[in-house]
Amino acid sequence: MSHKEITGLVARAVEYKESDLILTVLTADEGKLTVSARGARRHNSPHAAAAQVLCCSRMVLSEYHERYTLKEAEVLETFSALREDLPVMALACYLADLAQTLAPEGDIFHLIVAALYALCGRKRSPLLVKAAFEMRALCDAGFDPTRDSALPPFEGDLALAARYVREADAGKVFSFTLGEEPLTRFAALCERCALTQVERALPSLEYYKHLTSTGT
Numbered sequence: 001m002s003h004k005e006i007t008g009l010v011a012r013a014v015e016y017k018e019s020d021l022i023l024t025v026l027t028a029d030e031g032k033l034t035v036s037a038r039g040a041r042r043h044n045s046p047h048a049a050a051a052q053v054l055c056c057s058r059m060v061l062s063e064y065h066e067r068y069t070l071k072e073a074e075v076l077e078t079f080s081a082l083r084e085d086l087p088v089m090a091l092a093c094y095l096a097d098l099a100q101t102l103a104p105e106g107d108i109f110h111l112i113v114a115a116l117y118a119l120c121g122r123k124r125s126p127l128l129v130k131a132a133f134e135m136r137a138l139c140d141a142g143f144d145p146t147r148d149s150a151l152p153p154f155e156g157d158l159a160l161a162a163r164y165v166r167e168a169d170a171g172k173v174f175s176f177t178l179g180e181e182p183l184t185r186f187a188a189l190c191e192r193c194a195l196t197q198v199e200r201a202l203p204s205l206e207y208y209k210h211l212t213s214t215g216t
Contacts, residue, residue: 001064003071006030009056009112011100015041021051023070024100025059026112032103035061037070049075054082054092056113077113081120088119090208091126095133097204098194102141110170111136118174129174131187134194135165136173145193152189157182 011032012024021040025033040051050057050073060072082089092115099112115133118124138145146154146162154162157178164176178186195202 001062004030004061004063004068006033006059006061007056007076007109008033008059009096009109009116010051010053011096011103011112013037013051013053019045023051026096026099026103026109028109031107032100033061033068035059035068035070040070047073049073049078052078054079054096054116079116079120082116087208087211088126090204090211091130092116092119094202094204094208095130097202098134098137098198101198101202102137108137108140111140111173114171114173124174125183127187128176128178128183131183131190132161132165132174132176134190135162136168136170138190138194138197139166141197143193143197145190148193148196150196151193154186154189158186158189161186 006027008025008027010023011026014022016022019039019041021037023035023037025035027033037047037051039045040047047070056077058074058076059070061068062071082092095115099108115129118129135145161178165173
């Protein structure tokens with residue numbers, strides 16, 4: 001049995017057996033890993049905080065026959081501000097869902113962390129963060145929405161925004177502005193392409209759209 005140290009963000013947590021969780025962890029250096037967090041659902045578990053969805057931690061994993069088990073964890077960031085706003089939290093969960101869906105084809109850890117900080121800081125429109133994340137995540141995974149012939153073309157301000165999102169450092173992807181009307185069009189195009197590439201409905205997206213349409 002060997003050990004591995006990683007920095008990772010929990011994108012998904014599934015209950016397993018009586019008190020365990022199976023985590024989907026997006027890492028800075030190892031891509032996407034599936035990690036067993038034994039006893040993490042117990043109230044006194046030392047892994048309870050680190051096993052929360054959207055929690056970023058430094059982890060020590062044990063590896064046996066290519067299976068990972070969480071041994072130690074130091075929480076680095078919980079993004080607690082997200083949990084104060086239900087629609088924003090729902091959006092963050094959708095971004096994490098999309099990230100773990102696309103992760104095998106690209107390094108998405110730094111992008112999802114930057115997106116969560118942008119949402120926590122409230123310095124960027126959630127719609128802008130959503131659209132830019134979809135665009136960049138797709139590009140990093142090998143799909144360029146601006147070259148999808150099934151979509152209307154990205155022109156004018158939308159083309160400039162798309163170019164910026166494709167080429168910016170991960171930490172600066174969300175540092176641009178668009179007017180309300182072009183942002184609405186940009187967001188619609190990015191979402192349409194994301195769903196086309198994922199090829200399945202994402203309940204997390206439907207929940208986010210439900211909350212924003214009802215003004216919850």
